Amino acid sequence: MSVRHALLALLSEGPKYGLQLRQEFEEGTGEVWPLNVGQVYTTLQRLERDGLVVSDNSVEEGPQKGFRITEAGRLELDRWLRTPPDLSLPPRDELVIKVLVGLKLPAVDVREVIQAHRRYVVEVMQQWTRLKEDEARFDLNFALAVDAELFRLDAVARWLDAADGRLQRQLAEAPAADVAGGRVAGPAQGEAEPLPAESGQPPLPLPKARRRIGVLR
Amino acid sequence: MSVLVLEKVSKSYGEGATQVSALREVDLTVDAGHLVAIMGPSGSGKSTLLTIAGSLEEPSSGEVLVLGRPLSKMSRAEKAQLRRRTIGFVFQDFNLLPGLTAAENVSLPLELDGIPARRAREAAAAALDELGLGPRGAHFPDQLSGGERQRVAIARAVVGSRQLLLADEPSGALDSVNGEAVMRLIRKACHRGVAAVVVTHDAQLASWADRVVFIRDGQVVDHTASPPDPDQLLAQSEHR
Numbered sequence: 004m005s006v007r008h009a010l011l012a013l014l015s016e017g018p019k020y021g022l023q024l025r026q027e028f029e030e031g032t033g034e035v036w037p038l039n040v041g042q043v044y045t046t047l048q049r050l051e052r053d054g055l056v057v058s059d060n061s062v063e064e065g066p067q068k069g070f071r072i073t074e075a076g077r078l079e080l081d082r083w084l085r086t087p088p089d090l091s092l093p094p095r096d097e098l099v100i101k102v103l104v105g106l107k108l109p110a111v112d113v114r115e116v117i118q119a120h121r122r123y124v125v126e127v128m129q130q131w132t133r134l135k136e137d138e139a140r141f142d143l144n145f146a147l148a149v150d151a152e153l154f155r156l157d158a159v160a161r162w163l164d165a166a167d168g169r170l171q172r173q174l175a176e177a178p179a180a181d182v183a184g185g186r187v188a189g190p191a192q193g194e195a196e197p198l199p200a201e202s203g204q205p206p207l208p209l210p211k212a213r214r215r216i217g218v219l220r
Numbered sequence: 221m222s223v224l225v226l227e228k229v230s231k232s233y234g235e236g237a238t239q240v241s242a243l244r245e246v247d248l249t250v251d252a253g254h255l256v257a258i259m260g261p262s263g264s265g266k267s268t269l270l271t272i273a274g275s276l277e278e279p280s281s282g283e284v285l286v287l288g289r290p291l292s293k294m295s296r297a298e299k300a301q302l303r304r305r306t307i308g309f310v311f312q313d314f315n316l317l318p319g320l321t322a323a324e325n326v327s328l329p330l331e332l333d334g335i336p337a338r339r340a341r342e343a344a345a346a347a348l349d350e351l352g353l354g355p356r357g358a359h360f361p362d363q364l365s366g367g368e369r370q371r372v373a374i375a376r377a378v379v380g381s382r383q384l385l386l387a388d389e390p391s392g393a394l395d396s397v398n399g400e401a402v403m404r405l406i407r408k409a410c411h412r413g414v415a416a417v418v419v420t421h422d423a424q425l426a427s428w429a430d431r432v433v434f435i436r437d438g439q440v441v442d443h444t445a446s447p448p449d450p451d452q453l454l455a456q457s458e459h460r
Binding site for chain 2: 118121122124125126128129131132136153154156157160161164167168
């Protein structure tokens, strides 16, 4: 989230004081993303250094110091709103790495690991939904911010479901087989001979992509 | 008070080598006013669990108690009465009768139960009003949107003095805003004391529940702890 551009957006409505900016920022995000005063002032100083805002020089640093946006600031705000965030590079997702590491460890039942994470994700979602359910707090900004958190968590839950489904299918097709270089605890595990890892298979030509998403080889 | 109790409920279909276990020794308790979500992938047995809880199907072993009464000791007629008076069902495809208006769909279970038509219609109108569908009572299902049809189905499921609401993917075909409206209505029924069980594979839907029970291969494998104070979330995000 860009505090920098959120402050520019608030200043585009007219000149404001630092303290006022902080309050309006928190209200604008449905108070889902609280901001500390220090963050507000360092960001404002940087914006001023870059020529995107100017401050009221007659007043000392503090909550009473006023700021207004410059023409360069308006252009920057417009540019930012229209620039899509970089979604092309997948982040190194800690959860994905945990599941992949789990697959490598013979003693670990990966489906149990997946379930532990699924439970936690759903518990956090329950808390967000409670906040949304509380009509007294209902306002559009808040609902939109909570929806964003819920959809993000929902994507994690769905990935876990898909991972679980893939593992189950793999188990059903090859009950005691080696799964992705690791093993999955299954009913027939240990009874049949494990397949030698990647026996006779040509190496996959995807080392870069695999490394990028955190797959350990 | 526990409205629904499942004790070691198992269900299998077929015999011998072709036998398939749909449910294995499932225990579940749902108290009045509580919403429980059953979450699991397709084929995990969650719909079977719901039909058994609703007395539409019998378990192979184990017992189901509704308001403390064991279903195994009930005659067919008693079970049918239980389904008319105590249990409300909501299905993914709404299951409204196309030849009846919204109001008639809602009043039908009461009329079948011998309640005079006028009183049944009044109760139906009240249920539709509460769900914001008062003006749509005279419309037929094909004149209603998907979201409205599902609200009619919920009105039908909670009309009268039903105490147990069983819903199978109740927002399955709806978009997320209409899906949320459906869950809000189910929560509202719970606030009035109804016990509800919602079966779903959707985590957002499940997150409306007081407790989420995870089912896999016919067995309960896990459940959520009761959710802590939601304000903790906001407090945590201060430190992000």
